[in-house]
Amino acid sequence: MSGEVKGSIEALPEKAEVALVGAGLVGSLLAILLAKRGFQVDVFERRPDMRKETISAGRSINLAISTRGIRALARAGMDASVLSQAVQMRGRMIHPKLSDGVAGELVFQPYGKDDSECINSISRATLNKLLMDRAESTGKVNIYFKQKAEGIDFTENRLVLEDDHGTRASVLADIVIGTDGSASRLRDEMMKRQGYKTTVSRLDYGYKELVIPPTAGGGFAMERNALHIWPRGNFMLIALPNFEGSFTCTLFLPFEGPVSFAKLTDKAAVEDFFQKEFPDAVPLIENLVETFFENPTGHMDTVKSGPWNVDGSAMLLGDAAHAIVPFYGQGANCGFEDLTVLDDCLQEHLDQGGSLDIDRQNNANWKKIFDDLYARRKVNCDAIADMAVENFTEMRDKVADPRFIMLKAVEKHLEKSLKGLYRSRYSLVSFSNAPYKVALDVGVISDEILTPLCQSIEKPEEIDLKAAEVLVKEKLTPLLKDLPALSETLA
Ligand SMILES: Cc1cc2nc3c(=O)[nH]c(=O)nc-3n(C[C@H](O)[C@H](O)[C@H](O)COP(=O)(O)OP(=O)(O)OC[C@H]3O[C@@H](n4cnc5c(N)ncnc54)[C@H](O)[C@@H]3O)c2cc1C
Numbered sequence: 001m002s003g004e005v006k007g008s009i010e011a012l013p014e015k016a017e018v019a020l021v022g023a024g025l026v027g028s029l030l031a032i033l034l035a036k037r038g039f040q041v042d043v044f045e046r047r048p049d050m051r052k053e054t055i056s057a058g059r060s061i062n063l064a065i066s067t068r069g070i071r072a073l074a075r076a077g078m079d080a081s082v083l084s085q086a087v088q089m090r091g092r093m094i095h096p097k098l099s100d101g102v103a104g105e106l107v108f109q110p111y112g113k114d115d116s117e118c119i120n121s122i123s124r125a126t127l128n129k130l131l132m133d134r135a136e137s138t139g140k141v142n143i144y145f146k147q148k149a150e151g152i153d154f155t156e157n158r159l160v161l162e163d164d165h166g167t168r169a170s171v172l173a174d175i176v177i178g179t180d181g182s183a184s185r186l187r188d189e190m191m192k193r194q195g196y197k198t199t200v201s202r203l204d205y206g207y208k209e210l211v212i213p214p215t216a217g218g219g220f221a222m223e224r225n226a227l228h229i230w231p232r233g234n235f236m237l238i239a240l241p242n243f244e245g246s247f248t249c250t251l252f253l254p255f256e257g258p259v260s261f262a263k264l265t266d267k268a269a270v271e272d273f274f275q276k277e278f279p280d281a282v283p284l285i286e287n288l289v290e291t292f293f294e295n296p297t298g299h300m301d302t303v304k305s306g307p308w309n310v311d312g313s314a315m316l317l318g319d320a321a322h323a324i325v326p327f328y329g330q331g332a333n334c335g336f337e338d339l340t341v342l343d344d345c346l347q348e349h350l351d352q353g354g355s356l357d358i359d360r361q362n363n364a365n366w367k368k369i370f371d372d373l374y375a376r377r378k379v380n381c382d383a384i385a386d387m388a389v390e391n392f393t394e395m396r397d398k399v400a401d402p403r404f405i406m407l408k409a410v411e412k413h414l415e416k417s418l419k420g421l422y423r424s425r426y427s428l429v430s431f432s433n434a435p436y437k438v439a440l441d442v443g444v445i446s447d448e449i450l451t452p453l454c455q456s457i458e459k460p461e462e463i464d465l466k467a468a469e470v471l472v473k474e475k476l477t478p479l480l481k482d483l484p485a486l487s488e489t490l491a
Contacts, residue, residue: 312363
C-alpha cells in the first residue's frame with residue numbers, strides 16, 4: 001500500500017522489508033543509511049510529525065555532537081548540513097561563586113589541544129527534522145506518524161501498532177529494529193525471552209530546562225563558543241548556546257534533600273535559590289519562576305541490556321539498547337556510532353562474499369551481522385555508560401577544584417609536548433573514534449601516572465617530562481598502539 005497518506009491507520013503497509021520503531025535521532029539516521037544500501041524502510045513513530053505540528057522535541061532542547069556523531073552523519077552525507085546549524089563549543093566556561101549571591105570571575109577551560117577540537121551544540125528538533133527530510137528524500141523511506149508500537153510477535157515478526165485514536169493494526173516485517181528510545185517497548189518485549197536481561201539505574205537527580213534569550217540586539221548574552229557551567233558541589237547549572245542566539249540552561253539537582261527540587265516549591269524559594277547560587281545567571285534567564293514551574297522535571301536513567309537481537313529478525317539500537325546519563329554529551333553520539341559500526345558490519349559481510357538478502361525462514365546472514373554488532377558494541381556502550389555517571393561528579397564539583405584544573409592543564413601540556421603519545425580520556429571520548437572501553441582504561445591509567453607527578457607542581461610546565469614520557473610509554477602506549485582507528489588522531 002502506498003505510504004502517501006501518513007499518520008492514519010489505513011495508510012500502513014501490510015508488510016515491511018525493514019521496519020524501524022521510532023523516528024528519533026537514531027531511527028532517522030538509520031533509515032538513511034539502510035536506504036543508501038537499497039533497503040525499503042518503513043518507520044513507525046509514536047509522535048506527530050514535528051515538521052508540521054509544534055511539539056516538544058522530547059528529552060532536551062539542544063545537545064552536543066562530537067567526532068563519533070559527525071562520522072556517522074558523514075556516512076549519510078549529512079555532516080556539513082548539520083554542522084552549518086550548530087554552534088561550536090571550544091571549552092567550558094566556569095561560573096564560580098565567591099559567596100552566597102556573589103559571582104566570581106569566569107574561567108575558560110579549553111576542551112581540546114586547539115580550536116579544531118570542539119563539540120557542537122545543535123537543536124535536537126533541527127537535527128531530527130534534517131534527518132527525517134533526508135530519509136524521505138531517498139524515496140525508499142516512509143515515516144508513519146502517530147503510530148505507537150504496542151507489541152511484537154517474534155515468531156512471525158508481526159508488529160502491533162496503535163494510532164492516536166486507539167485503533168490497532170499489525171504489520172509483518174522481515175526485520176524490525178527498535179530505535180524507540182530509553183523506555184523502548186521493543187526491548188520490553190525482547191526481555192520476556194529467556195536469556196535476555198535489562199538493568200535500569202535511575203539517578204537521584206532530576207533536570208529542569210530554562211532559557212536565556214538573545215540580547216535585544218539579537219546577540220548572545222554570554223560567550224557563545226562555550227559550554228557554560230555553574231558547578232556547585234552536588235548540583236549544577238549548565239547552558240548550551242543555540243544557533244539563533246539563545247542558550248538552553250539545564251539545572252541538575254537532587255530530587256530530595258536539603259538542596260533539592262523537593263524544596264523548591266514556591267516562587268520565593270526558587271528566586272532565593274537562584275539568587276544565592278547563580279547570581280550572574282538570574283538577570284539573563286527569561287521568566288525564571290514561571291518557566292521553572294511550567295517545565296517538567298526530567299529524570300535520568302542508565303539502561304544496560306543484552307543481547308540486543310532476536311536471531312536475525314529483530315535488533316535494538318541507540319537508547320533502546322543502552323541509554324546513558326547526559327554528562328559526557330555522548331548519548332546520541334554513541335547511538336550514531338552504533339550505526340557506523342552496523343554499516344561496517346554490513347560492508348565487511350559483503351566483502352567476505354556474504355549476502356544481505358533477507359530470508360525470514362533462515363536469516364543466518366543477518367543473525368551473524370547482528371551478533372557481530374552486539375559483540376563489538378556492548379563492551380563499549382557499557383564503558384561510556386560508566387564514564388557518563390563518573391563525569392557528573394567532574395562537572396558539578398571537580399571543575400572548580402584547583403588540583404583538578406592543574407591536572408587538566410598538565411594533560412593539555414602532555415598532549416602537546418609528547419606529540420601523539422598522550423591522549424586524555426576526554427579527548428579520546430570526544431575527539432576520536434577510539435573504542436569507549438579504551439578511553440575508560442586510559443582514564444584509569446592516566447590518573448595513576450599523573451596524580452603523583454602533579455603533587456608538588458604549581459604550573460603544568462613544571463612536570464617532569466622525562467618521567468612522564470617513560471610512564472606513558474610503559475603504561476599507556478600498549479593500550480593505544482594497536483588501534484588502527486586511532487592512528488589518524490595520534491598523528
Ligand atoms: C538532558 C539531556 C541532555 C542530553 N544531551 C546530550 C548531548 O549533549 N549529546 C548527546 O550525544 N546526547 C545527549 N543526550 C542523549 C540523547 O538525547 C539520546 O541519547 C538520543 O536522543 C537517543 O536517540 P534515540 O533515537 O535512540 O532515542 P530518542 O531520541 O529517545 O528517540 C526515540 C523515538 O522513538 C519514539 N518512540 C518511543 N516509543 C515508541 C513506540 N512505542 N512506538 C513508536 N515510536 C516510539 C519517540 O517518540 C522518539 O521519537 C541528552 C539526553 C538528555 C536527557
